[in-house]
Amino acid sequence: MPELPEVETVMRGLKPVLEGRRIEEVSLRRSGLRFPFPDGFAERLTGRRIGNLNRRAKYILVSLDSDDVLLVHLGMTGRFTVFSPAGRQNLGEFYFETAAGEGGDGTHDHVVFTLDDGTRVVYTDPRRFGIMDLFPEAEAPAHKLLHAIGVEPLGNELHGDYLAERFRGKAAPLKAALLDQQIIAGLGNIYVCEALHRAGLSPKRKSGTLARRKGHDPRLDALIRHIREILSEAILAGGSTLQDFAHTDGASGAFQQRFLVYDREGEPCTTCGAPIERLVQSGRSTFYCRHCQK
Template sequence: MPELPEVETVMRGLKPALEGRRIEGVLLKRPGLRFPFPERFAERLTGRTITSLSRRAKYILVSLDSGDILLIHLGMTGRFTVLSPAGARNLGEFYFEAGAGEGGEGSHDHVVLGLDDGTRVIYTDPRRFGVMDIFPEDETTSHKLLAGIGVEPLGNAFSAEYLADRFRGKAAPLKAALLDQHVVAGLGNIYVCEALYRAGLSPRRKARTLVRRKGHDPRLNALVHHIREVLSDAIAAGGSTLQDFAHTDGEAGAFQQRFLVYDREGESCQRCGRKIARLVQSGRSTFYCRKCQS
């Protein structure tokens, strides 16, 4: 499933093609994705101008001049293909598997948006775990998929003091605490593994052990720094390609070439030479160095 850097990459790639454009037509090729499309979905999109795109956690938010928000989650295999008026794919491609049909007629092409300049935006999703919803902008913080989500890890509210407050009394392993979307928005398995390695913290450590009666363990400052750093590095690299993800110029994300621990079980730690270990936490693989992370 795409994590924050991949969703950010897709959102940034869609911006130049969508912002300021009017949606002239909406083709829904099935009644829904993971959930049914909301009532009057196509009607509420048709004729509206896209004013801006943003990201919240792992969701893309498309603001419309009607005051509505189009919410998009890519699920496991969702991607967008943007076709220019001439049919050429020169405005960006966003893949997790094989490309969309040239006219949106592919068997896994489920939503086609026609824009006022002739551009077509095709949403393709073989496993149909993606989500699309539309709702009034003033319901953003209360929407069922967005309510209670924690702070953005690249935002000003994310700090060691914030984590200390959320970790106080928490017996959960540090990795599980960071993956809790109510604590930090958008963090996923890959980047938590990498950030914990950079910070020298064990994924098995109890989150509360980094909290002091007054204040916090200085290693929380390092953790915040490395979370920001690994996410920024991944976004700059266009995300990580584990299957067939590609970013705006059609090239694969490159951050997987910089993994220090993720998916490197049995390989040598670049710091101490000890073998990278793997364990399963909450059904997910965790990769770490037993010597360098404590």
């Protein structure tokens, strides 16, 4: 499943294509994805001008001049492809190619947005675990998918005292606590494994051991620094290519080439040379070095 850097990469790729454009047509090839599309979904989008695109956790939020918000979650295999009538375009750090045909006629192409400049933005999702919803912007804070989300890992609200408060008294493993979306928004399995390795903290450590009665263990500050560093590096690298993730231009992310522990079971730790180990926590694979991470 795409994690925060992958979603951020897709959102940044869509921004220069969508912002300021008007939606001329919305073609739905099925009645829904993971959930049914809202009533009047295509009609409510048609003719609307697009404002800002933002990311909240792993959701892409598209503001419209109707004061509605289009929410998109890529699920496990969702992706957008941009088909430009002008051919190859340089849009800042992103390039877009015109593929053969107009696009949107594939078996798994479920939603096609046609813009006022002739560009077609195609949403493809073989497993249909993605989500699209449309709701008034004023309702966003109370939206069922957004209201309980924790702080953004790249924002100033994430700091040592905050984590200490949320971890205090908890026996849950540190990795599980970091993956709790009500504590930190959008932090996923891959980057938690990598950040814990950089911070020298065991994924099995009880999260409460890093919280003190007053203040917090300084290792929380280091952990937060590594979380921010690794997410920023991954965004700059365009995310990680695992299974179906790709940019809006079809290119693959490259951060997986920098993994120090994730998916490296049995390979030597780059710090101490001991073999990387794998264990299962809450049904998910954890990769770590027992010698470097305490």
